[in-house]
Amino acid sequence: MANSEADKLFKEFKIQSVSEFFRRNAAMLGYTGKLRSFTTLIHEAVTNSLDACEEAGILPYVRVEIEELDTEHYKIIVEDNGPGIPEKFIAHVFGKMLAGTKAHRNIQSRGQQGIGISGAVMFAQITSGKATRVITSTGGEEIIEAWVGIDVEKNEGKIFKKIKHSNPTGWRGTRIEMEVKDVRYIRSKQGPYWYLKLTAIVNPHAHIEFIEPDGKLIVFSRSSEEVPEPPEEMKPHPKGIMTDDIYRMTKRTTRTTVRTFLIGEFSRISDKKIDELVQYITALRLIKGEEEQSVKEQLLKRLVNGEVDKIIASFGKSGKKVLREVRKIMEKPPRKLTWHEAEEIVEAFKYMTFLAPPTHGLRPIGDENIEKGLTGILRPEFVTAVTRAPKVYRGGIPFQVEVGLAFGGELSSGLDLLRYANRVPLLFDAGSCVITSAARNIDWKRYRVDDVDRTPLALLVNVVSVHVPYTSTGKQSVASEEEIYEEIRLAVMEVARRLAKYLGGKHRKLYQVKRRKTFEKYVPEVSRALSILTGISEGEIEEMLVTIIEKKFESIEEQAVGAESNA
Amino acid sequence: MLKREKPKERFSYDPKKVLQQLERFGKKVLEEIAAGRNPFIDVPTRGLSNVYFDERDRLIKMGDKTSRRYLFHVAHARKFMQTLLIAAYIKRLVGEGKHASLREAYYANKHTILGSKENTFEDQSESDPVIEDLERMFGVLREEMHITADRRGYIYGNVVIRDGEDEFNASKLGMGGWAVPGTVEHIEFPEINVDYVLVVETAAMADRLIEEKYPKKEKALVVATQGQASRGVRRLIHRLHYEEGLPIIVFTDGDPYGWYIYSTIKQGSINLAYLSEKLATPEAKFVGMAMDDIRKYGLENVTEKLKGIPPNKKGGPTGDYKRIIEEMNYPWFQSKEWQRQLKLALKWGVRIEQQALANKSLEFVAKEYLPEKIGKEELLP
Ligand SMILES: Nc1ncnc2c1ncn2[C@@H]1O[C@H](COP(=O)(O)OP(=O)(O)O)[C@@H](O)[C@H]1O
Numbered sequence: 001m002a003n004s005e006a007d008k009l010f011k012e013f014k015i016q017s018v019s020e021f022f023r024r025n026a027a028m029l030g031y032t033g034k035l036r037s038f039t040t041l042i043h044e045a046v047t048n049s050l051d052a053c054e055e056a057g058i059l060p061y062v063r064v065e066i067e068e069l070d071t072e073h074y075k076i077i078v079e080d081n082g083p084g085i086p087e088k089f090i091a092h093v094f095g096k097m098l099a100g101t102k103a104h105r106n107i108q109s110r111g112q113q114g115i116g117i118s119g120a121v122m123f124a125q126i127t128s129g130k131a132t133r134v135i136t137s138t139g140g141e142e143i144i145e146a147w148v149g150i151d152v153e154k155n156e157g158k159i160f161k162k163i164k165h166s167n168p169t170g171w172r173g174t175r176i177e178m179e180v181k182d183v184r185y186i187r188s189k190q191g192p193y194w195y196l197k198l199t200a201i202v203n204p205h206a207h208i209e210f211i212e213p214d215g216k217l218i219v220f221s222r223s224s225e226e227v228p229e230p231p232e233e234m235k236p237h238p239k240g241i242m243t244d245d246i247y248r249m250t251k252r253t254t255r256t257t258v259r260t261f262l263i264g265e266f267s268r269i270s271d272k273k274i275d276e277l278v279q280y281i282t283a284l285r286l287i288k289g290e291e292e293q294s295v296k297e298q299l300l301k302r303l304v305n306g307e308v309d310k311i312i313a314s315f316g317k318s319g320k321k322v323l324r325e326v327r328k329i330m331e332k333p334p335r336k337l338t339w340h341e342a343e344e345i346v347e348a349f350k351y352m353t354f355l356a357p358p359t360h361g362l363r364p365i366g367d368e369n370i371e372k373g374l375t376g377i378l379r380p381e382f383v384t385a386v387t388r389a390p391k392v393y394r395g396g397i398p399f400q401v402e403v404g405l406a407f408g409g410e411l412s413s414g415l416d417l418l419r420y421a422n423r424v425p426l427l428f429d430a431g432s433c434v435i436t437s438a439a440r441n442i443d444w445k446r447y448r449v450d451d452v453d454r455t456p457l458a459l460l461v462n463v464v465s466v467h468v469p470y471t472s473t474g475k476q477s478v479a480s481e482e483e484i485y486e487e488i489r490l491a492v493m494e495v496a497r498r499l500a501k502y503l504g505g506k507h508r509k510l511y512q513v514k515r516r517k518t519f520e521k522y523v524p525e526v527s528r529a530l531s532i533l534t535g536i537s538e539g540e541i542e543e544m545l546v547t548i549i550e551k552k553f554e555s556i557e558e559q560a561v562g563a564e565s566n567a
Numbered sequence: 568m569l570k571r572e573k574p575k576e577r578f579s580y581d582p583k584k585v586l587q588q589l590e591r592f593g594k595k596v597l598e599e600i601a602a603g604r605n606p607f608i609d610v611p612t613r614g615l616s617n618v619y620f621d622e623r624d625r626l627i628k629m630g631d632k633t634s635r636r637y638l639f640h641v642a643h644a645r646k647f648m649q650t651l652l653i654a655a656y657i658k659r660l661v662g663e664g665k666h667a668s669l670r671e672a673y674y675a676n677k678h679t680i681l682g683s684k685e686n687t688f689e690d691q692s693e694s695d696p697v698i699e700d701l702e703r704m705f706g707v708l709r710e711e712m713h714i715t716a717d718r719r720g721y722i723y724g725n726v727v728i729r730d731g732e733d734e735f736n737a738s739k740l741g742m743g744g745w746a747v748p749g750t751v752e753h754i755e756f757p758e759i760n761v762d763y764v765l766v767v768e769t770a771a772m773a774d775r776l777i778e779e780k781y782p783k784k785e786k787a788l789v790v791a792t793q794g795q796a797s798r799g800v801r802r803l804i805h806r807l808h809y810e811e812g813l814p815i816i817v818f819t820d821g822d823p824y825g826w827y828i829y830s831t832i833k834q835g836s837i838n839l840a841y842l843s844e845k846l847a848t849p850e851a852k853f854v855g856m857a858m859d860d861i862r863k864y865g866l867e868n869v870t871e872k873l874k875g876i877p878p879n880k881k882g883g884p885t886g887d888y889k890r891i892i893e894e895m896n897y898p899w900f901q902s903k904e905w906q907r908q909l910k911l912a913l914k915w916g917v918r919i920e921q922q923a924l925a926n927k928s929l930e931f932v933a934k935e936y937l938p939e940k941i942g943k944e945e946l947l948p
């Protein structure tokens with residue numbers, strides 16, 4: 001029953017108090033610039049809808065509507081057919097920063113990019129002064145309509161008004177309506193339209209509808225009937241953790257010491273590893289205290305080589321003293337861990353070696369689904385995709401690369417690079433992204449594509465990992481990790497080879513023959529009609545039309561020959 | 568008192584105009600072909616995104632977005648071929664002075680394409696939109712292209728109608744009046760002996776008025792729409808107003824459906840936005856039924872409950888309530904008077920039918936209600 005799906009999801013619901021998180025600047029939350037903020041708002045709502053449907057095994061139907069109320073003043077409506085939100089959680093979901101069911105579970109979900117839907121509610125509240133209207137039902141007896149906002153001081157959700165309606169048709173889902181100012185709707189490759197289009201491509205199981213401010217309805221239809229498996233929960237690996245992750249986790253854990261906390265809530269950390277960690281933190285503290293820059297560097301190099309014992313010994317008495325201090329950290333309650341200590345732990349992890357984490361937590365889209373998505377949304381002539389086997393970067397963080405390539409059909413000229421991390425479209429900071437640099441590195445001429453700028457191509461790259469290495473907190477570009485760069489390059493070369501084969505091969509010719517037949521088929525009909533309309537003879541018109549077709553296909557064949565001689 | 572005014576438009580039916588347009592269209596396509604280019608046609612975009620309410624003209628109008636269809640484009644080729652086929656068919660129809668229904672137009676153009684298993688039209692849902700496209704492209708009614716619409720509605724009153732070679736008085740054809748044909752483009756009115764037109768929603772009410780000799784006594788032409796007004800009736804109303812200067816007064820049930828009928832007669836509809844200038848009559852006025860009539864004429868015990876869930880109840884608004892709230896947002900219902908009627912309907916949760924007036928007496932509507940309201944011009948805008 002719908003109700004129990006929702007209940008299951010919400011059993012995991014925990015509240016995380018994180019004012020530190022909050023205090024950071026808006027950039028980190030994705031709310032910079034009028035366009036970027038708009039896209040972030042849509043992102044937060046839509047990913048929640050898709051995630052919720054996925055967890056509940058529902059084929060998603062998501063409708064996004066944007067109304068322009070005034071200049072830089074909009075109403076955003078997002079509605080889904082997901083599991084709905086039980087009444088008692090509404091205030092928390094929308095009003096409390098980081099009160100998710102996903103964040104503390106460490107799974108590879110879409111939702112982890114921003115701060116969550118409460119950030120959007122907050123943004124609406126700050127800019128327009130209006131509460132967010134939420135209408136939701138778990139499919140049971142009633143529909144809840146609530147106006148929610150945030151009590152900034154208490155970091156608490158506030159419900160201004162709540163109405164219960166009966167639910168005679170058994171409607172299930174969630175609809176939120178936000179009024180926002182200081183944003184601008186632009187139909188560019190960084191705006192909501194492009195965001196939704198890219199989202200639709202990698203979620204072929206979703207039906208997404210979009211109404212632009214001018215009233216135009218855009219439908220991205222479903223092209224697959226399979227709901228993807230929800231990602232599995234995985235304990236975080238020490239190599240992929242960041243300071244704020246640890247800090248946040250310490251506030252929630254039920255463990256009694258930092259030692260048991262680290263062992264219990266991370267993968268690949270044993271009791272012995274904690275002793276090692278103590279040594280590394282000690283060594284780093286000692287090295288940091290060293291004044292001579294060249295000595296410092298030398299010591300760090302030795303640390304990388306694993307000479308941690310010797311380094312500590314070389315500091316003699318003071319080494320022992322620091323060691324004792326650091327040991328104490330491990331025995332205190334996790335709640336007492338300071339931000340600075342969390343930072344030290346993360347830094348020490350970087351110098352240590354761990355067993356590689358298991359890869360079963362990765363959730364690629366799958367080559368078949370990428371092909372379906374590209375075909376359904378872009379309607380190309382040719383499409384292909386590869387999902388590579390999982391690899392690790394930074395000596396231990398598993399990741400996986402997927403690439404899809406579409407050519408011709410209704411695509412427009414030029415190469416469109418569609419970047420994703422964990423199925424979330426990345427629309428900003430393309431320049432610093434490893435996906436961009438790896439894709440640029442391909443010599444398209446070697447793959448029968450003479451002039452990339454004039455060839456209709458779309459290249460999709462998805463980097464999958466529980467810890468995607470983003471270049472910055474905005475999470476819009478993936479850092480240049482060598483292993484990731486290499487995987488992307490290999491995958492792109494693979495799909496490019498398949499394209500070359502297609503372009504040179506008989507499939508392409510068959511396609512052209514079919515196209516030509518379509519046009520020729522209508523020539524007599526069109527000629528007769530035009531002759532009636534204009535009085536010019538049928539035969540004359542037919543001849544002219546046939547000539548146009550011939551010329552058109554001649555030039556296409558020339559292009560193909562040109563490409564071949566270049567290969 | 569309502570009186571006939573000076574006409575604002577002239578009888579304009581001229582089959583030659585449509586023929587010229589079709590020829591010009593053919594020539595343009597041919598020119599592209601002769602120049603060796605991929606021929607195209609520009610079709611105004613359909614749908615809500617290309618519709619707006621023109622405040623000055625008080626009409627729902629079509630925007631200027633167009634989409635281009637090429638012959639040599641895999642996704643357009645078929646539609647291009649179909650458009651030309653129908654255009655050529657219409658040229659023959661108009662040229663020969665014949666009329667055809669939408670269905671006939673479909674059958675006449677359906678055939679298998681040589682050397683394939685494909686039909687030019689698979690079903691009527693393919694040919695109807697092409698005809699609409701042509702209406703949009705040329706800004707003419709399909710009736711002007713001799714494709715007739717369904718017929719519904721009749722008129723009764725002292726006017727002389729010329730239909731081709733026939734001429735007759737619409738008050739001398741018996742109580743059933745004259746049935747409005749699908750196409751009224753060629754109809755002329757050599758003699759008009761009425762002061763205004765009364766458009767009536769239900770046939771029952773129109774029949775009652777005719778029986779009570781209302782058209783004669785009040786010098787009115789009664790037009791029965793029989794529900795939503797057909798295109799023929801709407802065009803007829805438009806022509807009676809603009810070409811003959813007759814004031815138009817609408818009389819419907821006092822419910823969201825009746826008010827919607829009024830709104831389409833007055834402002835046009837979204838589906839047919841491209842034809843508003845020919846089908847709509849923004850100067851039309853509304854006599855009833857209004858919510859205020861209930862109090863004024865003591866009809867409280869003959870009202871009916873609105874259907875659906877009110878906005879302030881769980882799950883609402885639905886049904887009639889939802890419809891009323893939508894109508895409250897129509898730009899042409901923004902006047903104080905209309906907002907008041909709609910709000911009252913929501914508040915009381917009732918509707919009132921035209922026939923409810925029979926509760927007073929059979930003659931009441933013809934002898935008191937209408938003459939009084941129209942005489943004092945107690946009309947809604
Ligand atoms: N449309 C929705 N349908 C069902 N549950 C939702 C929806 N939106 C949000 N939620 C619930 O609220 C939680 C908080 O969402 P959010 O603040 O965006 O954080 P996150 O998505 O990272 O978990 C989600 O984890 C989910 O359980």
Ligand SMILES: [Mg+2]
Nearest residue numbers: 048111116117
């Ligand atoms: Mg979220």
